[in-house]
Amino acid sequence: MNPNIKAWLKTGSLAVRAVCFVHIIHTYVYEFTETRGESMLPTLAASNDYVHALKKYRDGKNCKMGDCIVAVKPSDPEHRVCKRITGMPGDVILVDPSMGAQFDRLPSDTDEIDEDESFKTYIKVPMGHVWVTGDNLSHSLDSRTYNSLPMGLIRGKIVAANDFNQPFWGGLKGNFWGFRKIGNSFVDED
Numbered sequence: 053m054n055p056n057i058k059a060w061l062k063t064g065s066l067a068v069r070a071v072c073f074v075h076i077i078h079t080y081v082y083e084f085t086e087t088r089g090e091s092m093l094p095t096l097a098a099s100n101d102y103v104h105a106l107k108k109y110r111d112g113k114n115c116k117m118g119d120c121i122v123a124v125k126p127s128d129p130e131h132r133v134c135k136r137i138t139g140m141p142g143d144v145i146l147v148d149p150s151m152g153a154q155f156d157r158l159p160s161d162t163d164e165i166d167e168d169e170s171f172k173t174y175i176k177v178p179m180g181h182v183w184v185t186g187d188n189l190s191h192s193l194d195s196r197t198y199n200s201l202p203m204g205l206i207r208g209k210i211v212a213a214n215d216f217n218q219p220f221w222g223g224l225k226g227n228f229w230g231f232r233k234i235g236n237s238f239v240d241e242d
């Protein structure tokens with residue numbers, strides 16, 4: 053074989069392997085993603101805040117009440133959402149009564165929800181699902197809109213974030229571009 057072609061094939065194969073490696077890391081180990089939107093204020097800034105997410109928690113594995121997670125947006129698989137888990141499978145949730153029941157009922161939920169339209173304020177989170185809300189309740193699209201989130205959509209747990217609105221060093225939120233840990237708001241960790 054022409055040595056040139058051979059060299060190219062070798063480079064190509066290395067490139068493919070590098071891409072696979074990055075993909076595997078991104079899927080199974082770690083993700084660093086930008087977040088946007090006001091829904092997680094004050095925990096996450098509305099723009100230029102990047103979250104560190106661990107993939108060992110994907111599909112909701114070992115996720116707990118109060119954890120921040122990255123998930124595929126149920127209504128739009130192209131987009132991700134950052135939310136906090138505020139209900140575990142089997143929990144009964146009082147949906148914000150002031151909002152009314154805005155979400156579409158899933159066929160499987162029919163027995164879980166009060167049949168009377170005006171009293172559909174309590175929801176039982178089905179198995180394999182969690183209830184998620186943004187920390188900024190008045191500016192968040194979450195389970196109150198799209199109902200319980202299937203755990204299979206959870207891509208990882210947010211453990212820290214870098215706010216690039218902050219200076220490189222010595223910002224208000226933490227040194228090194230606003231680096232801070234994102235903790236669980238419900239149980240005391242460590």
Ligand SMILES: *[C@@H]1O[C@H](CO)[C@@H](O)[C@H](O)[C@H]1NC(C)=O
Nearest residue numbers: 090091093094187188190191
């Ligand atoms: C929620 O978002 C709105 C709009 O950006 C903001 O004015 C408000 O301060 C936020 N609430 C919290 C608790 O940060």
